[in-house]
Amino acid sequence: MANRGDEANRWELIGDVEYARVGDVALKLDLHIPRGKMHSPLIVWVHGGAWRSGSKKSMPLTKLVEDGYAVASVEYRLSTQAKFPAQVHDIKAAIRFLRGHSRDWRVASKEILIAGDSAGAHLAALVGVSNGNAELEGDVGNDRTQSSAVRGIISYYGGANLTTILQQSTPHGLSVRVPALELLLGGQPEDFPALVRLASPVFHVDPHAPPLLLLHGDQDPQMPINQSLELCGAYQRVNAPVQLEIVYGAAHGGAAFYDAERLKVVKKFLRRHF
Numbered sequence: 001m002a003n004r005g006d007e008a009n010r011w012e013l014i015g016d017v018e019y020a021r022v023g024d025v026a027l028k029l030d031l032h033i034p035r036g037k038m039h040s041p042l043i044v045w046v047h048g049g050a051w052r053s054g055s056k057k058s059m060p061l062t063k064l065v066e067d068g069y070a071v072a073s074v075e076y077r078l079s080t081q082a083k084f085p086a087q088v089h090d091i092k093a094a095i096r097f098l099r100g101h102s103r104d105w106r107v108a109s110k111e112i113l114i115a116g117d118s119a120g121a122h123l124a125a126l127v128g129v130s131n132g133n134a135e136l137e138g139d140v141g142n143d144r145t146q147s148s149a150v151r152g153i154i155s156y157y158g159g160a161n162l163t164t165i166l167q168q169s170t171p172h173g174l175s176v177r178v179p180a181l182e183l184l185l186g187g188q189p190e191d192f193p194a195l196v197r198l199a200s201p202v203f204h205v206d207p208h209a210p211p212l213l214l215l216h217g218d219q220d221p222q223m224p225i226n227q228s229l230e231l232c233g234a235y236q237r238v239n240a241p242v243q244l245e246i247v248y249g250a251a252h253g254g255a256a257f258y259d260a261e262r263l264k265v266v267k268k269f270l271r272r273h274f
Contacts, residue, residue: 010035011065014105019097020090020141025077027090027140029098030056032071033105040274041111041151042102044095045073046127048118048253050180051087052079060258061115064266070107072098076123079183084199087184089138091127092148100143111274113152117253118223119180121158125201125231128153129209135198152273153212154266156257157223160231161202162189168224176222205234211241211273213266215257217250243269 014031021027045061047054059073076090095112102109116124130136131149159165162181166189169177181188189196197203212235216228228244235242245265250256 020093022077022140025081027075029072029074029094031105032059032065033107034065034068034070037068038070039068040108041113042098042108043069043071044112044114045071046091046114046116046120046124048116048120050176051119051184052180063263083186084184085136087123088126088136089140091123092137093141095148095150096143096146097141099146112150113154114150115154116158117156118158121155122160125153125155125158125160126199129201129204150210152210155212155214155228157216157220157252158227159223160227161200162196163200165224165227168226170221172221173224202230202234205238205240207238207240209235209240213243213245213269215245215247215262217247217252219249220252222252
């Protein structure tokens with residue numbers, strides 16, 4: 001595994017840590033560990049890419065690492081390798097691994113938050129609100145006695161309800177989402193109603209759901225902002241803690257979501273709940 005720091009030596013990267021193996025597929029994560037005092041929680045980052053592409057190397061929370069938060073950026077089987085719910089099984093296995101091996105890197109084991117962007121945010125939210133769901137826990141990895149529960153969720157412009165996402169999408173969004181769902185589910189949402197509900201975070205929210213921060217651009221042409229509005233509404237209906245930050249003028253991703261203003265929002269959320 002790689003072991004190196006950034007140029008200013010403010011944090012250390014421990015790369016390609018194998019957390020589980022599925023057949024011949026080795027699943028790995030990258031640990032970004034601050035030097036000096038470390039804050040809780042440990043943040044598990046899930047990359048986007050329409051469930052079919054992307055890399056754990058795409059981890060935009062460097063400023064949080066510099067401020068003392070450890071981040072584990074995880075890879076998972078893409079939809080070109082395995083259909084849903086394999087992705088969720090893998091991410092939950094990564095959380096169990098981090099709990100089981102936290103002493104190896106002196107990172108938090110009890111206080112874990114999950115975050116992601118786009119399709120990764122959809123998976124992060126689903127992992128966060130589905131603790132204990134047997135269909136979504138899976139049996140990946142060797143740390144199955146550990147919990148996969150998280151204490152908080154941050155969703156950057158993520159999906160939340162696959163039963164409504166296509167009706168809400170722009171033509172551009174449909175051009176991305178239709179083939180992406182075909183790969184993820186093996187068909188379109190109407191073909192698998194039970195599976196689509198299982199894959200939709202809005203149907204798993206209950207009063208015990210972990211605190212949630214949603215960030216979404218009001219000009220997003222790819223992931224409908226209504227997806228974040230639906231998840232916010234699901235939380236509000238059961239009085240679970242939720243905060244929606246609309247990034248006005250922002251599209252799908254970009255620097256506006258990780259600038260100083262949004263960083264303050266995220267850090268305030270972390271201080272409030274941890």
